[in-house]
Amino acid sequence: MSTVKPTGPLDRMAGAHDAAVLEVARHGEPVSRAGLAAALQVTPQAISKILSRLGERGLIEEAGSVSSGPGKPTTLYQIVPGSRRAIGLHLTRSRVHGVVADLTGQVLERREVGIDRQLPVPELIGALAALARELAEHGNGHLLGVGVGMPGPVDSVEGIYRGAPAPDDAWQGASLRSLLLEELGLPVLLDHDSRAALVGESWSQPGLLDNAALVLAEDGLGAALRLDGAMVRGAHSRAGEVGHTVVRMGGVPCPCGRRGCAQAEYLAALETSDAERAAQVLATVVLNLVRLVDVDRVVLGGRSIYTHHATTMEAVRAALEEGLRAEARLHVEVLLSTRGIDLIAAGAACEVLEHEYGLPTTLVGPGPG
Secondary structure: OOOOOOOOHHHHOOOHHHHHHHHHHOOOOOEEHHHHHHHHOOOHHHHHHHHHHHHHOOOEEEEEEEOOOOOOOEEEEEEOHHHEEEEEEEEOOOEEEEEEEEOOOOEEEEEEEEOOOOOOHHHHHHHHHHHHHHHHOOOOOEEEEEEEEEOOOEEOOOOEEOOOOOOOOOOOOEOHHHHHHHHHOOOEEEEEHHHHHHHHHHHHOOOOOOOEEEEEEOOOEEEEEEEOOEEEOOOOOOOOOHHHOEOOOOOOEOOOOOEOEHHHHHHHHHHOOOHHHHHHHHHHHHHHHHHHHOOOEEEEEOHHHHHOHHHHHHHHHHHHHHHOOOOOOOOOEEEEOOOHHHHHHHHHHHHHHHHHHOOOOOOEOOOOO
16 A cells, blocks of 8 residues: 655645635635735735636636726635535544535535444444545535544544553554545545644634634543644644543542543533533633633534533633633633534544645644654
C-alpha cells in the first residue's frame, strides 16, 4: 500500500495570501480588489494575481460590479462554495454521524448509522467507508478527502486510535487513518473530536475564535484550545483532556483510576437526572480552563450540552462572573455551538478544508500527519 502523507497549504497553494483571500471571501459578502488589498495589506496588483490564480482553480468567481461614482465600475468577487467538498465522520461507540460539506463548511447532506461498540476493526472500516461513499454521491465539487473525529486518546500524527489498555476495547491501537485511506483511496485525517469541533467553529467564524476553548460533552468531557490563532495539540497530542482533571477530592471513581474526575462526576450527575449538578461540574471545568490558558471565548457543544443548554449556559456564565469578579478587565464570552449535532462531523470535514486551503499557522505540538 502506498502511504499518502497530507501536506500543508503552502505545498498546494501559491502562498499564504491565496489562503487569506479565501478566508476573507468565506465571510459571504462579495469583495473587491481594493477591499482585499486593504484587508490583507498588499498591493492591488498582487491581489489581481491572486484572484487570477484562484479563478483558474475555480475557487473564486466574479460576482457582478458596483458603481460608486464616475469611472469604471468596481468588479466584485465571491468564493465558489460548490467547487470543493469534504466528508466528515463523527465516530462514537454507538454510531457514526457523517456529513459532506462545501468549501465554506456548509453541510450539504448528512447521514447517521448505528454501530456496535465491539465491532471488529475491519468491519468498522467497512462501515466508515460505506457511509463515506454514500455521502460522496452528494454535491459536484472536487472531493478533497475524509476527516474523522472521535473520542480520545487519538494520535493525530500517526492516525492511530490509542484508546485505553482495556480488554474490551476492540479498536485500541488500530491504524484507522491508514486502513480507511487504503479502503477509499482518498486522503484521510484522524483527530480528537473536540479539536475537530473547534476547527469547524473557527472555519465558519474566521478570526472570531483566535483565542478560544471549545468544551465538548458527548459520551465524555473534552476540550480543544486555539491560542493566538494556532491549534494547541501538546507534546503527545493530548492537550485539552479536561475530563480527567479532578474537580472533587474523593469523589466518584473514574476508569482512569482516580476519583472525582470531571468526566466521572459529570456523567454520574446525568445518570441521576441531576442536570444542575452536571452544569456545575462543567462550569468548574470552564472556569479552571479560562484561568489556565487565558482565552476570551468559550464555545460549548455536544449532545449532552444541547439537552440541557439553558441550565448549562446559565451555570457557566455565573461561574465566570463570580470567578473573575476581582479582575473586571477580563471578559470571557460564552457561546453555544451553532452546528448542533453536526458539530464534530462538520468539524472533521472542515479540518480537511483547513488543511488544503486554510491559513498556514504554527501548530503548538505535532500537527496532523
